[in-house]
Amino acid sequence: MIEFRDLTKRFFIRGQRKVVADNINLVFPAGRAVGLLGRNGAGKSTLLKMIAGTMDPTEGQIISHGTISWPVGFAGSFHGELTGAQNARFIARIYGVDTEEMIDFVGDFANLGGHFNLPFRTYSSGMKSRLAFGVSMAVPFDTYLVDEVTSVGDAAFRKKSGEVFRARMEHAGAVVVSHGMGQIREMCDAGAVLENGKLYYYDDVNEAIDHHNGNMAKG
Template identity: 65%
Template structure:
């Protein structure tokens, strides 16, 4: 379980303030997949980073009763001069998991072939994301944080990724950011909409999607 209490976060860019969390409080239950919806720039990825601990809120706290993944698919932590294989071995040691098992899993799942033994700096963004997703799914967490990860790769890889993710969330919770409403309906039993720093949580996923789509319509109307 993850609970956020009175979470606040504001960015200042070129003298303008952008509030992404305005005293948000919410509970994300165990073994439940929760979608976070919202416009581009609403702060969804920033919220995931605060939940993972990689970004500090201005105030408030994140309380968890289990392990939380880094944002799945985030490849920024890979050492660019190390090979994919060396990075996976390093992460296995950091998280205390069996190195050989994780290496075998990632090598098979990511499908990088000979690139697995080349420096990560030579990878395309898609290859880094495939590596990152494989590493994330190869380690058991009580809650997975997911930021559009299954949008990576070709159709076959996206299907494989979603099937694996669906299997993982039978035993773990997940908080996921995605613009794929079909995916939300297939995988999630709760959904929230982030808007102007406020998070509205819905037990009815269809109601959350309707709220999100109304926001998107208003954006189109304003720009049109």
């Protein structure tokens, strides 16, 4: 379960105030895969970072029950001078995962080839995202945060990502950001729409998609 209590997040950009979260009070139930929808710039990735604990709210708090992954499309926690494999081993030790099982899983899943043993700083953005997704899927979190990562790579990689994600969802929940409504329908069973700092939750993902599409139609 993820509970938002009086959650507020404000930015000041070039002298203009931008409100991403405006006193949100809401609960994402445990064990649900929630598709987080909203127009570009609404603050979906910012909300994910606050859920993950990598960004602080301006006011209020987010209370979570169980372990939560980092946003798997966000690779800022990896050390640039360490190789992909070394980064994976380091995270395995932090989360108490068998290091060799982690290396085997991530090496096979991320499909980085020889780059797996090269410094992370040499990776392309897609390679960084694949490594981050693979490492997070190798850790048994209660809630996974997914930020557009399954759009990375070719059709075979996207198919493999979806299969691994669905396997994890048998025992966990998720918050998923994607601009692809087909992907949201495939991956999620509930939805939430972020619009003008307000967050609306729907038990039926199709109702959330309808709300989002209505917002987009208004321009």
